[in-house]
Amino acid sequence: MKEFIVAIVGASGAVGEEIISILEEQNFPIKKLIPLASKRSVGKEIIFKGDRIPIQETTHTIFKDENIEIAFFSAGGSVSSEFVPSATDSGALVIDNTSHFRMHENVPLVVPEVNPDDIKLWKNSGIIANPNCSTIQMVQVLSPLHKQFNIKRVDVSTYQAVSGAGKKGMESLINETKDFINGDEKAKIGVFPHKIAFNLIPQIDIFLDNSYTKEEMKMIKETSKIMHSNFEISATCVRVPVLRSHSEAISIRFDKKVSPNEIREVLNNAENIIVIDDINHSKYPMPSLATMSDNTFVGRIRSDYFDKNTIHLFCVADQIRVGAATNAVRIAKKWLDIGLK
Numbered sequence: 001m002k003e004f005i006v007a008i009v010g011a012s013g014a015v016g017e018e019i020i021s022i023l024e025e026q027n028f029p030i031k032k033l034i035p036l037a038s039k040r041s042v043g044k045e046i047i048f049k050g051d052r053i054p055i056q057e058t059t060h061t062i063f064k065d066e067n068i069e070i071a072f073f074s075a076g077g078s079v080s081s082e083f084v085p086s087a088t089d090s091g092a093l094v095i096d097n098t099s100h101f102r103m104h105e106n107v108p109l110v111v112p113e114v115n116p117d118d119i120k121l122w123k124n125s126g127i128i129a130n131p132n133c134s135t136i137q138m139v140q141v142l143s144p145l146h147k148q149f150n151i152k153r154v155d156v157s158t159y160q161a162v163s164g165a166g167k168k169g170m171e172s173l174i175n176e177t178k179d180f181i182n183g184d185e186k187a188k189i190g191v192f193p194h195k196i197a198f199n200l201i202p203q204i205d206i207f208l209d210n211s212y213t214k215e216e217m218k219m220i221k222e223t224s225k226i227m228h229s230n231f232e233i234s235a236t237c238v239r240v241p242v243l244r245s246h247s248e249a250i251s252i253r254f255d256k257k258v259s260p261n262e263i264r265e266v267l268n269n270a271e272n273i274i275v276i277d278d279i280n281h282s283k284y285p286m287p288s289l290a291t292m293s294d295n296t297f298v299g300r301i302r303s304d305y306f307d308k309n310t311i312h313l314f315c316v317a318d319q320i321r322v323g324a325a326t327n328a329v330r331i332a333k334k335w336l337d338i339g340l341k
């Protein structure tokens with residue numbers, strides 16, 4: 001099997017580190033791994049398959065100089081905007097974890113369990129975009145249900161972990177919690193707009209003219225693009241003091257009555273979904289259970305009290321893996337199968 005020269009742009013970050021681990025775990029065919037980040041990380045090393053590999057600075061020329069064939073980008077939208085063209089110009093496939101290219105018409109936005117065939121469109125731009133983390137776990141659940149029962153409307157409320165804002169998000173929760181416990185009155189607020197320790201914040205990203213946040217609009221627009229669907233959807237995104245794994249309460253209205261057992265049956269057969277729904281023993285998905293897993297967990301499946309066409313459920317996934325790194329590696333593996341042909 002052919003082996004590839006693979007770069008990780010953002011190798012020192014939360015998502016980049018996880019991509020490197022997953023490439024190793026899954027034995028992805030790699031001839032040479034090239035970790036890239038900012039100047040700040042030059043001198044640091046990553047460990048891949050027992051080898052210490054120095055992190056290099058991301059430059060415009062490195063993609064050509066190193067003959068990079070696959071480049072995973074997870075260093076923020078502005079870095080993708082600046083450096084992705086250099087990577088694609090030199091012939092690399094770019095799998096981009098940032099929001100920069102997601103809604104570009106020529107760029108496929110892919111969750112392999114949902115729209116694998118869109119990977120074939122990679123040739124238009126050389127880029128495949130990885131969706132927003134909250135969107136990925138939601139469409140994994142919605143897609144098999146839509147195929148079977150035809151969704152009319154979705155309302156989702158998210159409970160998003162601090163690591164969704166990268167390593168600085170995690171540091172913020174830990175430091176604010178320590179300060180609180182130490183009784184430090186002048187405790188500094190971290191990267192979030194308010195204190196996150198012992199609090200929650202109903203704002204992720206900036207507010208837009210329609211009073212939704214950018215994160216909420218990502219969930220709405222990206223869902224339609226990935227699922228090629230036009231059902232109504234609304235989102236409320238909330239940051240919670242959880243270190244890792246996003247949770248979502250999802251209400252789904254179908255065009256006819258659907259029972260919780262029918263939902264369970266479909267989801268039990270869906271790819272990379274695990275149903276945990278045993279309320280008599282208090283068993284349901286939680287962030288602590290989903291963390292470090294590559295599956296998306298669903299539970300609390302029940303009919304609406306009034307409207308029997310509506311089902312409510314609770315969905316949890318490790319957003320650094322399922323919502324970013326695992327999805328990116330799954331895209332790369334599918335690209336080997338169907339994109340290269």
Ligand SMILES: NC(=O)c1ccc[n+]([C@@H]2O[C@H](COP(=O)([O-])OP(=O)(O)OC[C@H]3O[C@@H](n4cnc5c(N)ncnc54)[C@H](OP(=O)(O)O)[C@@H]3O)[C@@H](O)[C@H]2O)c1
Pocket residue numbers: 009010011012013014015016036037038039040041042058074075076077079097098099132133163164165166167168319320323324
């Ligand atoms: N965290 C999540 O759950 C998640 C989920 C889905 C998507 N994403 C997206 O993935 C991206 C990375 O997120 P993250 O959580 O991994 O963030 P992070 O932990 O803050 O890491 C950011 C990475 O970007 C690098 N970087 C920053 N400025 C750079 C520059 N000018 N040139 C090259 N590299 C630069 C950093 O390198 P230095 O260490 O050298 O500064 C670091 O490796 C973001 O676009 C985010 O929206 C994140």
